[in-house]
Amino acid sequence: MNKTIATKPFDDQKPGTSGLRKKVPEFQQPHYVENFVQSIFDALEGFQGKTLVLGGDGRYYNREVVQTVLAMAAANGFGRVIVGQGGILSTPAASNVIRKYKAFGGIILSASHNPGGPHGDFGIKYNIENGGPAPEKITNAIYQRSKSISRYLIADIPAVDIDKVGKVDVAGMTVEVIDSVADYAELMESLFDFDAIRELFKSGFRMRFDAMHAVTGPYAKEILENRLGAPDHTARNYHPLPDFGGHHPDPNLVHAKHLYDAMMAPDAPDFGAASDGDGDRNLIIGRGIFITPSDSLAMLAANAHLAPGYKAGLKGIARSMPTSGAADHVAAKLGIGMYETPTGWKFFGNLLDAGMATICGEESAGTGSNHVREKDGLWAVLLWLNILAVRRESVKDIAREHWATYGRNYYTRHDYEEVEADRANKMVDELRAKLPSLAGTTVNGMKIEKADDFSYHDPVDGSQSDHQGIRILFEGGSRIVLRLSGTGTSGATVRLYVERYEPDPSKHDLDTQATLADLIVAADDIAGIHAHTGRSKPSVIT
Template structure:
């Protein structure tokens, strides 16, 4: 396996915000476009050689291809280990959890949040620092500065990694661990919330809920947590399979785009509780039977009860 140094030229439009760099898929598919930005991330960092990087995304179109490029570039640039979610799947909150639990140097998350996915739709990439949070302005400005002066990037010539098989692999000198996308996050949730009490509620026969994952990243998490760990009936999770185009939907949890859930909660014999989440799983909408709770209000409820965790 050889490390190649590939000449390139800067792109003028690679200024990231706190949500990273977002463009249409065909823009990212331009020769060297993604590679330039990833190399700019690495070139803006210090003392990462031999360290751990976390990689994953929301499953949208181009997620898998981008991850393979990032893995080979991370190996070529000297990272010691990469943790990547099975199938390339890691919600933004789960990626933060994995970064912190494993004391990783940082993480690269592939998502365009609530924007549509597909061959001509949106794609995004963002860097999270070692505390699990998004890169601050000082870091994003350094990335942008590197993107404007880049002249080459490094890439390991190697076969693709099987992202669907949990296990350890080698890319040159770098270890790649394909991890279960849900385990660490599920353990964190169990440490924060009283799962026994929630299980009692969901299995008492008097309370029904519905979770709409909108064919985005939270499907595997919702299936594991609600239906497997907490005993909710199968079928509690709607649209729970992550799809590259989100089932031709728009993974924005609001009254317009989460219409399947809204119709259910405002219909006859409605469940007691409903929720929907966005593309990368860091925003939600909460519904009760025949009423709507705004996302800001649901956050306020969580904050007001934070001392109970």
């Protein structure tokens, strides 16, 4: 029996870069989840009798919301819901399932790399039929609907057993519970030379993969150890936990410091990697060397032809604006298109669908390709393994050869987390007002060539996205970028990106922070970061 429940709008259901993210207690308010899910359905058209994909990263409150979405999907007229076993689907796996089974769309329950647990974060986002995040026109429609919603539809049904693979009928709708890993593993096997990687492991190659008690654990265990023959315990922390074991599932040098330390030790494995809460981010570390996400994108693009799925070459490369220009040099040498987009994977979707780009990446540890429409942490790890299996060189040697060929983009990101929103917005507003007067001036001995607020004109659909980050470009190719992040749940995160291009190989082994010190000082001189935030140093440096 379907019920219509009267409700009132919440005033805080505006989706951010990756859907709606809030603390768990906020989602646990009566009607809160239902209002947002109904707003998604009300913003869509033509899904009657169609298929919806549903899954999440297993964080606290995941199973309860899965049941709510199933009941609401039935009441709203979906014909089938494909749900990952146990309510689990990594974000890239969900994208693959949407595409493989030609679903109408999907709901992914995740707050990505944010902490979990009863007082941690939760999130809901909608992905469209190409498997990618909903574009702004849809997320805006969802938000507008959330401000006027007065009722939601829900079926009065018992809880569905989501732990048992198979099909059941629920209020006239089919619920199909699938193996969360199988379809994704099959896709990876079609892209990479698993035989070559098996031989690499047989040769004594040692690897450590940290799943951070998050969603990629079962995927890594199955692919790396069961299918590729990596030794037991190659995959660490591979049991997904609702609170990620009390840790922060963000694969960076702060929250995965134990992995970094292990990779810098004298007896380090050959290769280290990690992924985040929902499986769409990655950390790459070779013995004695950390590879920045920006450099990883460039190195993967330069070597992608070594993997069977990319042997025909790349159509183009896309990167988010704050990501370093390392990949630009690769695209120029390959003679292919290079696209600079705003932050947010949804901006890559049109380029991938149009066949204009093959590989995409963001400095925030996200890389992926046209195999799905989300960034994909384990995909990046497997492509690195394929490259290492073919080249039989160390990560450090591959990096040094790459820099000698293309030059090195020294690059860092400084995050100031949970800054009071008013103070952060005031800083950005004041900096934006300064922009017209900055060009031609000198700061800390460096001349500013250009200063702007990045705008993106989509070459496929013609849409325009403004105010995507403030850029200060200096003579000689150095730059500073400053923007506010849209992925947090408390206050504002101020992100400062600093970059300097160095073509001289004799200067490719310098300390990154020391190399960029004058630009970091210049950024504070221009924006007044410390004065506005009240912080003497960043929360996180990567």
